[in-house]
Amino acid sequence: MPDSLRAGLSAPAAPKINRAPSPVLAICVPWLLVMLGSLSPVLPFISASPVAPPVGFMVLVAWLQLRPGLFPVWAGLPLGLFDDLFSGQPFGSAMLLWSVVTIFLDFVEIRFPWRGFLQNWLLAAAVLAVYLLAAAVLASGAAGFALVPLQVGFAIVFYPLVGRIVGLADKLRLRSLRAIG
Amino acid sequence: MAPPSNRRPGFSRRAQYSTFVAYLIAAAGAVLGAIFLVVSHRNDGAMAGPRSAASDLTAAPATAAAATRAAGASWLDSLSGYFVSGSETARLRKEVDLARVQRVEALALREENQRLKALLQLIESDGKPVAVARLIGSTHSSTRRFATLSVGTTSGVRQGMPVRTPHGLIGRVLEVGARTGRVLLITDNESIVPVRRSTDGVAAFAIGRGDGLLQIRLVNLGVNPLKVGDALVTSGSGGLYRPGVAMAIVTKLTADGAVAQPLGNPDAAELVIVEPEWAAAAPAAATDDSPQVRAQQPQDAP
Numbered sequence A: 001m002p003d004s005l006r007a008g009l010s011a012p013a014a015p016k017i018n019r020a021p022s023p024v025l026a027i028c029v030p031w032l033l034v035m036l037g038s039l040s041p042v043l044p045f046i047s048a049s050p051v052a053p054p055v056g057f058m059v060l061v062a063w064l065q066l067r068p069g070l071f072p073v074w075a076g077l078p079l080g081l082f083d084d085l086f087s088g089q090p091f092g093s094a095m096l097l098w099s100v101v102t103i104f105l106d107f108v109e110i111r112f113p114w115r116g117f118l119q120n121w122l123l124a125a126a127v128l129a130v131y132l133l134a135a136a137v138l139a140s141g142a143a144g145f146a147l148v149p150l151q152v153g154f155a156i157v158f159y160p161l162v163g164r165i166v167g168l169a170d171k172l173r174l175r176s177l178r179a180i181g
Numbered sequence B: 001m002a003p004p005s006n007r008r009p010g011f012s013r014r015a016q017y018s019t020f021v022a023y024l025i026a027a028a029g030a031v032l033g034a035i036f037l038v039v040s041h042r043n044d045g046a047m048a049g050p051r052s053a054a055s056d057l058t059a060a061p062a063t064a065a066a067a068t069r070a071a072g073a074s075w076l077d078s079l080s081g082y083f084v085s086g087s088e089t090a091r092l093r094k095e096v097d098l099a100r101v102q103r104v105e106a107l108a109l110r111e112e113n114q115r116l117k118a119l120l121q122l123i124e125s126d127g128k129p130v131a132v133a134r135l136i137g138s139t140h141s142s143t144r145r146f147a148t149l150s151v152g153t154t155s156g157v158r159q160g161m162p163v164r165t166p167h168g169l170i171g172r173v174l175e176v177g178a179r180t181g182r183v184l185l186i187t188d189n190e191s192i193v194p195v196r197r198s199t200d201g202v203a204a205f206a207i208g209r210g211d212g213l214l215q216i217r218l219v220n221l222g223v224n225p226l227k228v229g230d231a232l233v234t235s236g237s238g239g240l241y242r243p244g245v246a247m248a249i250v251t252k253l254t255a256d257g258a259v260a261q262p263l264g265n266p267d268a269a270e271l272v273i274v275e276p277e278w279a280a281a282a283p284a285a286a287t288d289d290s291p292q293v294r295a296q297q298p299q300d301a302p
Helices: A003-010 A023-038 A055-066 A073-087 A093-111 A117-145 A148-173 B013-042 B048-057 B059-120 B291-296
Strands: A019-021 A176-179 B131-133 B135-138 B146-149 B162-164 B169-176 B181-185 B192-197 B203-208 B214-218 B231-234 B246-254 B257-262 B272-274
Touching (some): A019 A023, A023 A073, A023 A148, A055 A073, A055 A117, A055 A148, A073 A093, A073 B048, A093 B013, B048 B169, B048 B181, B059 B135, B146 B169, B192 B246, B214 B246
Antiparallel strands (some): A019 A176, B131 B272, B146 B181, B162 B169, B162 B272, B169 B181, B192 B231, B203 B214, B214 B257
């Protein structure tokens, strides 16, 4: 018997009958996680050059791919506004780009509903590349391109990790915590 | 995978309308973002209020986290120290020998400097620091380079004040909230600092490149007098930055100037110093046509 199975059998089972996910968690966790990602400029690292991936945006894309329809199509507006407060981009850049990306991913979801990990990663890579290029143009015009390829590379490599974290959060979100009746 | 699409909700009018309205709001969000973009391009400080309020809100946890940065760095240093201590000691011995000679030379120079200044009856206006603070965050993924300062108006910090580490200038305060300030780093694309070569005063502008380096543009075109390894200090022209603050070292020559590496590393500095604006009382007319003032103070009060 494999170890994981034995551990699973011996652990006291969480009560599953007569339980439902807490609606507060189920609704709030996705929004909070994206906002937490947007708060990454508050981290105490002072970077000389802009190579860190846009964490908030990656979390948003990961949620849109994991649970299509969980965020309303207009989610880019409030979440982008929050991101603009911290990111250092000119105000409105994330509102514009996040809204466009949310609408675009909604369209992709309807047009190509069957996607695997690779297709999702490819799509996210394309979206991230376009997003970072557009953000650099909006922030500093043609002067800001020097490090964008490197930043895009980092973002693409780290995207599956963000997807994993979002998956974990999704599990937490749907834990059956609330007793019915 | 592939849950039923929620775009065609069946025959319910109500559901159809709410789907339509959701798309409408999404499109409006994009348009609103574009409008905000145009506004903030016209006037960089247009959204300074909400931004400062937001960074004030996150200041407390960020300051606490920033305090751990130095501890974390020193922990890594002590670990790596075991591996490089031998060669490091040899190198330091050599440096100390050199430094001893240079110290004597510097002392002589200082004495001479004091004598000459006394002759000219110059008064040293070595501004007392306004505040000593931590940098509690920076923009990591935007091509604009900003850092957040852990003090604001309550500590006397005002817009336009230069910020430096003991090693060199790192930027100036662009927006200031009650408890935090936003520092435009010298490596930002829109930062222009007038500099001169420390040895002979060749004048130039240091313009941020956005990737951690500075582009040096010479004021006088012609034969490029710069050499790799030249030290650049602020020249103080146009006001704002006190002259003689260490700034950068030339690392590469280009056709019309050079590329330089800034000396003040905001990440390595545990504390930074906010200095008062230099020559703030200078007549506005005299500084109006300096490119630095035009580029950096679009939102100053009239």
